[in-house]
Amino acid sequence: MANIGYRRDIDGLRALAVVPVVLNHAGIPGFPGGFIGVDIFFVISGYLITGILAREIERDTFSIVHFYERRARRILPALGAVIAACFLAGWFFLLPDEMTTLGKNAIAAIAFVSNVAFWWTANDYFAESVALQPLLHTWSLSVEEQFYLFFPILLWFLAKFSRSVLLVSIAVLCALSFAASIWATEHAPTANFYLIFFRIWELGFGSLLALGSANLPHGRAAREIGSALGIALIVGSIVTLDEFSDFPGLSALPACLGSTLLIWAGSTEKAGQPFFNRLLALKPLVGIGLISYSLYLWHWPVLVAARIFEQSVTIPLDVALLCISLSVLLAWLSWRFVEQPFRGGPDRPQLSRKQIFGWSAASMGALSAVGAAMIVTGGIPARLGNEAGARYAANVARAPIEVDCINRSPDEDPCILGGGSPDYVLWGDSHAGSLIPALQSYVTSRGQSAVVFTKAACAPLLGVLRLDQEGNVNCDVHNRGVLERIKTDYSDATVIMLGRWALLAEGERYIGEEGVHPVIARADGLEVALEAYPKVVKAGLSGAVDALAGNGNSVIVVKGIPELGFGAPGVLARHEWLGWDLPVLTSEAMQERQGRARALIDNVASESGVSVIDPADYLCGRVCAYARGKEALYRDDDHLSRSGADWLLPQLLRDAEAGDSKFPGEVLDTL
Template sequence: MKYRAEIDGLRAIAVVPVMLFHAGFGLFSGGFIGVDVFFVISGYLITTLIINDLDASRFSLLHFYERRARRILPALFLVVLFCIPAAWFLLLPEDLTEFSRSLVAVATFSSNIFFWKESGYFSTAIELRPLVHTWSLAVEEQFYIFFPLLLMAVWRFGKRAAVWILIAGFIASLAVAQWAAYNKPEAGFYLLPTRGWELLVGTFAAFYLQRGPVRTSTRINNLMSALGLAAIIFSVLMFDKMTPFPSLYALVPTVGAVLIILFALQGTLVHWLLSLKGVVGVGLISYSAYLWHQPLYAFARQYTLGKPGVAVFLLLGLLSLVLAYLSWRFVEAPFRKRSSAGMSRTVIFGTALSGIVVMMSLGIGGHLERGFPGRYPAFQTVSQSLGDWGDHDECYLNGAQSDARIRACVNRQPFVYLIGDSHADAISASVRARMQAEGVNMVTWAYPGCLPIRGTLERPRNKQQACQKYKKQFARYFAEYPAPVILSARWRAYMYGTGFDNGEGGIEFSRNNTQSIVLGDPDGDLDRLIEKELIELRSLAPVIVIDQIPEAGWDVYRKVVSRSRWKGAYDEITTSYDVYRHANARVNALLDRVEPGIDVVRTAAIVCSDDTGRCRDTMNGLPLYRDDNHPAPILAHMIADEVWHKLESHVVRKSPADTGQAGLQPIDGFY
């Protein structure tokens, strides 16, 4: 296969935006599309090698897998070897446990499946996971396993038949990706069936170019290759985390990459740009650079327990390139050459098997030892203070549930509703315990990332069907069985769509960028809609709103446990009260307007002080938050007390011994 310098240049165009995106530079909000460009390049190169060998009747699966092992595994093993001691010193027990499991996933070419399964709302932020980027390697590895077998099977029917079969696979994969982007976004992002079409885009380019280069004028080549480069740049600058992906939107960068592969021929401006020595140099080390950058970024975030500054990320990016050059020069290149001394097929497969066994052994050991918690003196005490996440009562409803289950709950008189998102989830067990102590039952409806206000739509539109279904179901039962309702949500985040920055280095990771809009009217007045909904609820029953619980910005749990290892005794952790007031001015103004008829629990009064101007994140050395915003049990219990103080005037209590018995009248016990 003839070497094309511009393809290495295209690799550089792919890897640099990915690195800048992972560093958190807002200008490159769509930098994640670099992975999609890599998929197209891989599909093109791999297919070219396979079909050329099939045409010459010399294709060998053993030889193909050997080449893939030489290309992928040596640098990967080197980076993993670096990650293991860094993880030991920097990761908390639960993070080291997850890292250990990810080692097994990397070793078995299934890290995309692993990170998909670990991509829940409350899982570790992806920015903190050293090996999360290996999901794309797993997609390619799975493609390399199955694609040659498919081509070998269909080749006997002729090249035209093979192309039509691949076209059918492309259409099916793209259709599934489009559906998944709106209905199963995590699965759609990570899995081969929804990513395969991107590799097939490159495959079609390989089939087309097997006949020879495109025979069009230099003017057309210039235009088409420039359009391709513009499409990639447009995607990098204009796409963001709100863009459903990999949906039809992904056609923009992938088609752009194909246009460059097809038309960036010698004599075109794009060919000249991508063939510049420096650009090609970055392209040559792009694989190693991709491997190195995420562990460096993740460990820096773990060490600082926040978001390092711009200068730090620039230095880490530069370090990634330096390490990439060294690993390319002394690891990648020697292993890729069969002529290198001692690099026979037997050595390659033996080394690969040994590396896989070592990774799996270490991974299984770290998992069984639960991340070696003895490394952190405060771990056990802090973990006990956090307890078990969640409310396990049968009347805790995570989203819409069966009518039989709900009716059994609303017939337990007297009762109250608690509705909301993950903040309602975080306090539900504590509020329930307080209610039960007063002889009151509680029905909780909670769904993560879902504002408990009808007529709103959350962006990105992940899990929207479940969110809307839960809100409709609550509204139906509330109308039929009106009872006091407590609302708890992360109001500020839905209004602004941003994470919290405490102004002192605690910048919340971007997984929480969820914004609400008015359903059917993206430019509608969200605040007015919330007011209207609260007033409508109040027309049927008493309403208690828990305001925006002060956010920490940094992960309080991690900060407490990490300090116990490295710094021993420490002062209480606090954040600025003024920052809280400023960040929540809009929320507080809204609640001020509705408060005359609606009870508001002012949570800042619990943890913030006018005298000190600070808000507590810890109390007696224990965290008030599970992470950077969700209340831990200590704070949840204090909030529950305040909720009861607001609620007790609306409830005719029964003795605790009487609770759990079905009542005959839907609103018995309330006035």
């Protein structure tokens, strides 16, 4: 094993890791794969920590207590400072549900299980946007610390055997992890990203290098080639990968291999270091590398704050550059006045082990208690005032009947609203699901009934799959099951069909909205080219409508709910609470987004002779309304709220029969 002393080029490599991460997260063009910086950090960590542990084991000075003392000095002070700052800022700017989520995420980060928490909530279709969660980035810290829960003991145990047994054992563990990551890119992508087992191989690259570098070539030419190739692999990953890449898996291999090559190439005397390692050792890069941990910690909460102020997950370039500058300043202050005092040095006394463990327990315990208080109180809604807090909670709430009815399989007992033989069938995705409570009130008041078949992400189309949805979400199987159920049991009912048509026709989420873009395939699994999305959606809708009409059902196709690009309850609450300006969605912007989807629905209706009703006729004049008084018509940026659906649905159904509609007013007139 090579003797690992301080290496300036590794600090430079840290800079090469953290800068693309920050630029990517800030939305700076040219860094679509900047997220691979985290993978570089994993390799560096595996190399340095394994080297230290192996030397201590060889010298019989290894102590697990001492190891965790070092980790506490390195990790906890800056992490605690960032969490405390998020709590403080959150008091003034975060809404109750956001504050509750922050409390949960803080406790998860302190317990180093935030990767598990984010994986778990990512499977919730209606979970809060991760782009607005200030501690999202702590998932990577959790991965590292989970690795170091077992790896030091494993290394100590394996060191009792020969060096070859040690290397082969770790190599096998890495190979299993890598193989699992490749498999999971298709079958469990969210778990692949967040969970430790799928990331072990990345830390293992560094560990294997630290343990086996003595057996590698040491010639100058080999190191120069390895260094150049390492830079090329990292830079290539940064500019070629993007949010659509299957990751980590094979897509992460070049960056991890490149990092390993750079670390290996530089493990020689300073005078003999390769050209690119000498570049990495330049003062500016080393300086950024020294503050890289704090920069990583601070940049994400700063960007989240900017998104909240901009009331959009997309921030302008000038704001992004300001956020980066502020992050660097906070990182330097954190490194100088938080990290360094706890780590000690030649010019400052080091805290004792008892002091560092005592401080860690007290500070992390206090922060956890504050986080728990946020959870118990529901995000301290009194900060908004009693009326505003209650109104916000009502605006974002989903009715129990909606939660109960959505995502039922057509093979299960159906969700029946009202009593008697169903007069209506509601068929669609989560946009249709948001109508369930209003439909229940409507049919009950008229002595009628309805049956519900709604599934998140599955618009009522035949022959269309959503490949972007994780898990067992086969929309075509579901929709064909719904169609057969309607044919068999509900041939006399009027079928109301609603989906998020614009999302599917355009193949991308609306501006200001966070999340993966839809990926459409035909029923046979063949992925569809983006330019063909409108044609495929039209064919899928025509197939469903024609089948229903042929069955004798009356059909009402509801054009899409206008998408806002911002969360209506949030902007209304902050307008009332903080006096912030209200954003506006113009009718022109709505038409630009939904034009193709609206046209294809008109085409289907004219060909099939079915009825069409348009929510925009009721919501959009010069601008599109998202509030009536202080009540939000939406519960987020694209789903109707309970009060919005209660107000809109009776008009849609009444005017579907009368063939008339009337716009009730503009957003600026109702606030």
